Amino acid sequence: MRVAIYIRVSTDMQAEDGFSVEGQRSRLISYAESQDWTITDFYIDDGYSAKDLKRPAMQQMLYEVKEQKFDVVLVYKLDRLTRSVANLHELLEEFDANNVKFKSATEIFETTTAMGRFFITLVGAMAEWERGTISERVRFGVEQMVKEGKRPGGIFPFGYTSTGEFIPEEAALIREAAQLYMSGLGYKSVAMRLNSLGKLRRGKLWTDATVSYTLENPFYAGIIRVGTKDKNGKYVNSNRGERVKCIYGSGDHQEIFTKEEYNAIQKYKKSKTSGGFSPNSIYWFSGALRCGRCGAAMFGKLTTQRKTTGGMKRTQYYICSSRHHSRSCDLPIFRQVHVEKLMMDYILKVKVDVAQLRDETSKIESEAKEYNDDIAEAKRELAKLAERRSRWQYMFVEGLISQDDVRRKLKAENDAEMLIRDKLAMTQKSLSGIPKVEELAQLEELWSLLDDHEKKEMILTLFHRIEINTPLTKPKGVKNSFFDAYLQNVTFN
Template sequence: MRVVLYIRVSTEEQANEGYSIRAQKNQLIDYCRVNGYEIVKICIDDGYSAKNTKRPRLQEVLTLAQNKEIDAVVVYKLDRFTRSVKDLYELLEDLQSNGVGFISRQEKFDTTTAMGRAMIGILGVFAQFERELIAERVRLGMEQKVKEGKRPGGKYPFGYTSTGLLIGEEANYIKMVRSLYMSGMSYQAIAAQMFNEGIVRRNGEWTATNVALTLENPFYAGIIRFGSKMANGKYPQRKREERVDVIEVIGSHEAIWTVEEFKEHILRMRRRSNGGNSRKAIYWFNGVLRCGRCGASMYGRSTTKRSRVDGKELLGTFYWCAKRKENKSCNQPMFRQKHVEHLIKEHIKNIRVEMDQVKEYQTEIDERESEKKKEVAKLKRELEKVKSRIKKWQYAFAEDLIDENDLRLRMDEEHIAEQGINNKLELVTGVSVQTPDQLFQLIDLWDDMNDIEKQQVIGVMFDRIVLITEEENVKGVKNAYFPATVKVSFR
C-alpha cells in the first residue's frame, strides 16, 4: 500500500522530544516497515498549529490524494492531523472521496474499517468537548477578574500605557473628542479637525469610525465591561443559543470621563442614530471601486430630496473615497452612480474599437501568445524541479543523511524558490491580449438589467475600477459629467 507520512510540530512543541519531527518520523518509518507499506513521500509542517487546515504540506497531502498517488495517509497521532472535529470530518470525507484511507499509529485507527471510522468520530467529539470545557474555564476566570475590578486581558486602549497608567496628552485628546461631539460636530467633522490640527493616534490618523468607538468605550468612564449587548438591548446568542451575560463594574484604573458624562453622550449618540434615511439604495459598483488619488476603496452613499415638480422623494446614489469619508484627508470628489456607469460604458466602447484595430495585427499577437506559452512551460518545468528537490531533501532526512536543521534550511530555500516561480507564473499568465465576448455583451444587455443583476455582473466581471480625475470642486451644472477616466482590471 502506498502511503504518505504527515508530520506536524508547532513552534511550542519543537523542544518536546515526544513530538519532535525526528521522533514522529522514526516511529512512522518503523510502523510502515513492519506493515509493509511503501512510503511515497514525507510531508512535514514545521511550526504550524492544528487550529485550522491552512498548512502547506497538509494541502500537499490532499493534492496527492486527489491525484490518486497514494492509498493512505499515516500520522503519528490524531492531533498531529487536526484538533477540530469539524475539520476532521471534512478532511476524512475529502480523503475517502478519493479512495484514500487514514491511519493514526498511536490510537491504532484505520478508516478502512467501520470500527476505525466510528472510533475516530467519537474521539473527535471528545476532543471538541474538551476544548469547549477549557474555553468555559477561561471565560469564568475572566469574569472573576472583571468582578474584582481588573481588566480581563488584551491591550489597554489609546490613552493608557501597557500597564494601565493614564497618558496625560492622549487623555486630553480623548476629552477633546467628547467636547467637540457635545458641541454638535459629527464623527467625520471631528476626525477632519483632528487631522487638520496634526493630532494623530499611536497607530494612525483619527477617523469617523474610531471617533465613534472612542465615545462608545466605557473604559474611559472608569467602567470595565465584559460581554456585549445587541443594539436593541437584547443579549447576543451563541451557536448553542446561550445568553451572554454582560458584567459591568467600576475598575481600579483612572477614568477620563465621569460616568454621568459617558451616559450623557451615549444618549445623544443613540438619538442621532435613530434618524437618517430608511430607504435602501443598491450600489452597483461597491467592492470594486478605488480612488485614483489615494488608492482607498470608494463606498456608496445615498441622498434624498423633494422634487420641485411633484414633491416626490428622489434618491441620489453617489460614491465617495473612504479617506474623505473618514477624515477628509483625501479631496477626491464624489461620483454619481450614473457618472461611473457612463465612464464604464465609454471605456468598454473604446476597448471594442481597439480590439477591431488589433485584429489587423493578428500575426504579431499570435507570436506574442506563442512566446507566452513557452515562458509558462519553462516556469512549470522549473517548478517541477523545485518539487523534486523538496522530495529528495525529505528522503535524505528520512534516511538520516541530513539532520533536522539542514532539512529546515533546505526546505526554506526551496519554498522561497517555489514562491518566486509561482509569482512569475501569475504575472505571465495574467497578461492577455484577449477580452471576453461577455464584456461587449454587457453594453448590449446593461439597460435591460435590474439593480441586483447589475450589481452581480459587475462583481463577477471586474476586479478593480479606479476612478481618476484632477477635479476637486465639481459643483456646477445639474447632471453634468465632470472630466474623469477609469482604469479597469478584469477578473
C-alpha cells in the first residue's frame, strides 16, 4: 500500500521529545515498515498551527490526494493533522471521495463505520477544546500584563533597544518623520525625503509602509496594544484569527509622542481620505513648498467636484497649513498649475542658453574653488591665533609680560577671531547658496516627459525649500487666470 506521511510541528512543540520533525519522521517510517507500506512522500509543515488548513505542505498533500498518488495518509497523532472538528470532517470527506484512508500511528481509529467516525470526531472535538482552552489562558495572561503596563513579548519597535530601552537619536528621527507627514507629505514622500538626507532606519531605507506603521503605532505614545488589523481595518487576535476585542493599556516605557500629538496625527490621517484630500492624487511640490509670509508648509488638496462640458472636474491646489489649521495666515491658495508656471519662470531666469550655462557653471566652479581656498585660509588663521594665545599666556606665567599686556593682546586676538569666524560663516553660506544650474536646465527639459511620481521625486531631490508669495490677499480677476505672484526664495539640497 502506498502511504503519504504528514508531519506538523508548531513553534512551541519543536523542542518536545517525540514531537520534533525528526522524532515524528523516525517513528512513522518504522510504523510504515512494520505494515509493509511503501512511502511515496513526506509532507512537513514546520512551525505551523493546526487552527486551519492554510499550511503549504497540507495544501500540497490535498492537491495530490485528488491525483490519487497514495492510498493512505499516516500521522503520528490526530492533532498533528488538525485541531478543528470542521476541518477534520472536511479532510475525511476529501479522503473518502478519493479512496484514501487515514491512519494515526499512536491512536486506533476506524473511519469506515459510523461508530468509528463518531469516535474520531469526538477526539477531534477534544483537541479543538484543548486549543481553545490554551488560547483563553494565554489571552487572560496577556490582558493582565497589559493592565499592569507590561508589554507581553514581541520585538520592540524602532526607537527602542531589544530590551525596551529608549534610543534618543531614533526617537528624534521618528518625530521628524511625523513632522514631515503633518507638513503635507504622503508616506512615500516622507520616505524619499528621509532617505535623500541619509537618515535611514538602522542602515535600511524608509518605505511608505514603514512610515505608515511608524505613524500608526500607539506604542510611541505610551500605549500598549495587543491585536493586529485585518485587511478591512478590523482588529483581530493574531494568535487565533478570530474577531475579538483589541486590548489597550498604558505602558511604563518612555513615549516619543504625547497622546495629544498621536491623536492629532491619527485625526490628520483620517482627514486625508475625506474633505478634499486625496491619497490617489500626486502633489508635485508638497514637502518643498513653503508660505512666503509665515514660513509654514503648504500642502495639497482638491477642490470639490464641479461640472464642466467634459464632465466632473477637480483641481489640485496648495494651501498654507497655518491658514488651514488656525487661520493665522492670509496667503491665498495656489493652483498647482500656477506654482508650476512660477517654477518654470524661475528656471528660465537662470537658464538662458546652453553656452551661458557652460559659462555659468565654469564661473560657479571657479567661485567654489575660491570659497574653499578662503575657508582653508580662515582655518589656518584660527590655528595661528590659538598658538599666539598660548604664547602670551606662557610669557605671563614666566613673568615676561604684565597682566595688562596679556589682557590687551588677548582682546586683540579675540577680536581678530570674531572677524575670521564671520568671514568663514559668510563664505560657507555663499558656497551653499549656489544654484544647481545644470540640474535646473535638465528639470525644465524633462518636465513634460515625467509622470506625476517622477515630477515629485525630482522636485524633492533638487529643492530643499521653495517659498511662494504674492502682494495680494484676495486675488480677483478672470477665472482660472494666474494672479500676480512670485517665488521669493529657493534653496537647494
